[in-house]
Amino acid sequence: MTHKRIKDRLLNFHDRELTGEERREITEHIKTCGECRLALERWELISGALRRSTLEKSSKGFVESVMERIPLPQQAIPVPRRKLVPNWLIPALGYGFAILFVFAAVSYRYPTVTTENILLADVPQASQWIFSPELPETTKLLGITKEDV
Amino acid sequence: MKAISYRAEVKRQEEGTIEDIEVILDILAGNRNAYSEIVRKYEARVRGYCLAMLSNPTLAQDAAQDIFIKAYQALDKFRAGSSFSTWLYRIAANHCVDVLRKASRRKTESWEALLEREGEKVEALFISSQNTERAAENNELITKILSYLPERHRTIIVLREVQRLSYEELAEVLKCSIDAVKARLRRARRELESKLRHFFNRRASK
Numbered sequence: 001m002t003h004k005r006i007k008d009r010l011l012n013f014h015d016r017e018l019t020g021e022e023r024r025e026i027t028e029h030i031k032t033c034g035e036c037r038l039a040l041e042r043w044e045l046i047s048g049a050l051r052r053s054t055l056e057k058s059s060k061g062f063v064e065s066v067m068e069r070i071p072l073p074q075q076a077i078p079v080p081r082r083k084l085v086p087n088w089l090i091p092a093l094g095y096g097f098a099i100l101f102v103f104a105a106v107s108y109r110y111p112t113v114t115t116e117n118i119l120l121a122d123v124p125q126a127s128q129w130i131f132s133p134e135l136p137e138t139t140k141l142l143g144i145t146k147e148d149v
Numbered sequence: 150m151k152a153i154s155y156r157a158e159v160k161r162q163e164e165g166t167i168e169d170i171e172v173i174l175d176i177l178a179g180n181r182n183a184y185s186e187i188v189r190k191y192e193a194r195v196r197g198y199c200l201a202m203l204s205n206p207t208l209a210q211d212a213a214q215d216i217f218i219k220a221y222q223a224l225d226k227f228r229a230g231s232s233f234s235t236w237l238y239r240i241a242a243n244h245c246v247d248v249l250r251k252a253s254r255r256k257t258e259s260w261e262a263l264l265e266r267e268g269e270k271v272e273a274l275f276i277s278s279q280n281t282e283r284a285a286e287n288n289e290l291i292t293k294i295l296s297y298l299p300e301r302h303r304t305i306i307v308l309r310e311v312q313r314l315s316y317e318e319l320a321e322v323l324k325c326s327i328d329a330v331k332a333r334l335r336r337a338r339r340e341l342e343s344k345l346r347h348f349f350n351r352r353a354s355k
Contacts (some may be wrong), residue, residue, distance in 0.1 A: 050310040055197035066217045070217045
């Protein structure tokens with residue numbers, strides 16, 4: 001390193017913020033360079049005086065004064081919990097079910113089973129009922145043969 | 150660079166960042182009184198910083214209180230990734246700059262007048278070794294000398310020399326790169342040194 005570069009780095013040297021190699025080089029340099037040695041000594045005196053200062057002192061009552069200025073947390077006011085199920089819902093549902101039940105009861109009837117219904121239900125559309133005192137010519141009617149009659 | 154990070158990390162662990170976070174979580178959970186633990190822990194440092202920056206014990210006392218109140222109000226913005234002390238120093242640095250700007254209209258005596266009046270004391274402060282008997286007087290003198298530095302330079306000198314923050318912590322507090330910290334520190338030190346050169350030249354000529 002040149003003299004100028006070392007001079008620039010004297011304060012970093014003082015701060016012990018250099019690598020081992022740089023420190024060694026500067027240590028060697030200040031052994032022979034009066035200007036750099038004096039500059040370093042000067043700064044060490046200034047820094048020493050600043051570091052010796054006893055500005056950092058605790059003060060009686062400081063903590064209390066700060067804590068007094070910090071507002072107390074507000075008292076928790078009980079907030080009414082919002083109900084998931086509103087009060088009116090259960091009776092409304094009850095009435096609703098009751099109405100549905102009555103409606104279903106009224107509208108639902110058992111199918112009236114009559115012979116006519118049964119007979120008409122399975123008869124194909126093509127069939128025609130012919131009311132005649134004579135038997136029809138078909139050999140099989142409703143699964144009953146002429147012979148069976 | 151690795152050496153810097155390692156040192157900063159060790160210092161951070163020593164300061165008990167982990168415990169700080171636990172206390173902060175406790176405060177955020179509603180335990181307001183736990184904040185007194187934080188105030189107690191950092192009180193001396195914050196007050197020392199304010200005194201060095203503001204050169205006035207009453208102003209420093211008020212400023213330190215304000216800083217702790219501001220920190221309490223902004224506690225939910227603190228991110229656990231950084232150290233609490235550097236976060237607090239950032240608040241302190243900004244607050245002191247605000248106070249200084251408000252108080253900038255106050256008249257102070259010139260540097261030359263100070264040298265004429267307190268020259269011998271200043272010389273003794275820097276040249277002689279530790280003198281505990283005159284600690285209070287020396288503190289007053291130091292704060293007076295620092296008050297003649299521009300606020301930018303004063304901030305970094307106090308943080309580095311009085312509060313002993315590492316380059317990395319300085320970068321975090323001042324929100325700039327480590328290279329910028331080095332450059333700013335160099336300028337600030339040169340300014341302080343040039344102000345005090347008179348005494349060193351006198352000493353050399355003796």
